[in-house]
Amino acid sequence: MRNRKQSFYAGRSKVFLSIFILMLLVLLFNDSTNLYGILTMIGIYSIVTLGLSLLMGYAGQISLGHAAFFGIGAYTSGILTTTHGVNPFLSMICGVAITFVIALLVGIPALKLQGFSLALATIGFNQIIYIVIISQSQLTGGASGFSGIPGLAVFGLNLSENRYYFLLVWMIVLLIAYVSMNIIDSHVGRVLRGIHDSEIATLTFGVNISAFKVQIFVLSAVYASIAGSLYAHFINFIAPPTFSVVASIQFLVMIAVGGSQSIWGAIIGTAAMTFIGEGVRTIVPLLMEGGGQVEVVVYGVVLVLVMMFMPKGLIPSLKNVWDRSGFSRRSAMLAKGEERRSG
């Protein structure tokens, strides 16, 4: 039991409670619409990175195509609600269904691939979806984008107000984090970790690896699709660049920086990169002209440095700090005692 508590995989109530408390704190003390906007975006991206964390951190598969699923969700929601007047929640579910089918079609052959090949196949897939979005301009508005997407409303409560949308998005983040943690803690999680460490060893236990990998791939795609729908109803305007390979790379950056082997990592990485982006966007124009791309460079530098010096992401380092602090000294000592007794 002690060991389980020590690993990153555990501590689900802690994650849950902290997010919940943070949410309440924000609601109590924040009046700035702008901050709500940023926090909502972090929530939306977190939904994508939570899925990527399952796929990359646990199943060990790299995807550079999740922006495509994000886009499928966003465009399905946008087109169904705006052009056909379908209920937003219903169109979100339609988006999930379409993503499910496409992810299955792509995932079954793609997840037989490993390492570079899977990364390449998902890039190719992302490019194809991107080109389709641009070319089908009658349907999607093409390169100039798709506008006029309605906001969400539940029981007459208009969720377009930033404070309520923030609440809705983070409720969904909590739900998805909860589902993900259940998956990780179940036998599926054990199989995934086995695949991550050694596919061959897991195979020899008679586990159907590719079925597990495909399932996780489809699940993470569905997460991305939900996030895409939420994004479309939040921003009310969608355009192709948001769903390009570059965006997929940015999702990967978030998860890699936070630490892919932890539910925390997905959220912390997403928050860290979003805040860095926002910070650079506000600071750089004060120092020099035309600094839109400086943000991108900072993104790249942070990514390379983190990967070089903390290949497991920020989480292990943060945990290290936590372990050295007074708060956890007692539990660490207890753990040591246990180790000595059992070893």
Next chain:
Amino acid sequence: MDFGQLMQFVITGLTIGSIYGLIAIGFVAVYNVTGVLNFAHGEFAMVGALTSISLIHAGLPLFLSIPLAIAITAFLGGMIEKTTLSPVRNASVVTLIIITLGLSIIIRGLGYILWGAYPLSMDPFSNNEPIHIWGAVLIPQSMWVFATMIVLLGGLYVFFEKTVFGAALKACVVNRKAAELMGINTKSLSTFSFIMSAAIGAVAGIVITPITSATYDMGLFLGLKGVVAMVLGGMNSLTGAVLGGLVLGLLETFAGGYVSTAYSDAISFAILILLLFFAPNGLLAKASGKRV
């Protein structure tokens, strides 16, 4: 079918294909020595092209600014390997992929800051009088692209097959540990492979600039196409990379001509995916012994 049009497609396809082939050669050079698929490789083409344009604008003659731009890019390639990839030699494939992705983000962003978003053009290397062949038009710069590719391919062939240094590089590929035991300094060879591939990338970027003009984000697309060409050719052969590039160029041009221009790019990525699914070793690959 109009023969002149067909001929035109062939010429255009081969020109684009040579460009992809040139980029793919650089990918192969690094991948086979270091085991890293360098996602920042396309960016070297951008740096080479834009640097040479800047040097020309600064008043340097063409024959001087091109070698200088290649040297600068090669130096950049070496620096990058020494500072970012060499220290984490034993990292996992995923980590290495992410690092090279990060590098491409950085270089592209710096490219934007240095050169801006607008395409910059360069005069053709020689006179620009189009040549007419059987009703099709061939611009002289295309000949430069073909010639460069053939010379580079030949040079690299001689280098890998006939020199000790090249043999050492190949030994690195086959078995790193064994190569080290034979007294080969694998570390400096890996740096060298980056310098070499950066130089090749720069050459590719410069030769095509008079045809396509150059922008800060040209590397991303060129890189992706180069990778497709490399996979087509089988990941580990220089000739394969060039052939893969030519096949891809022809496929794209004909798809663009007879199917739809909008989807010609999508077609090449569809080819990539199908290839990865059904022939992951490429079209030219011989069966290898490793089956796990």
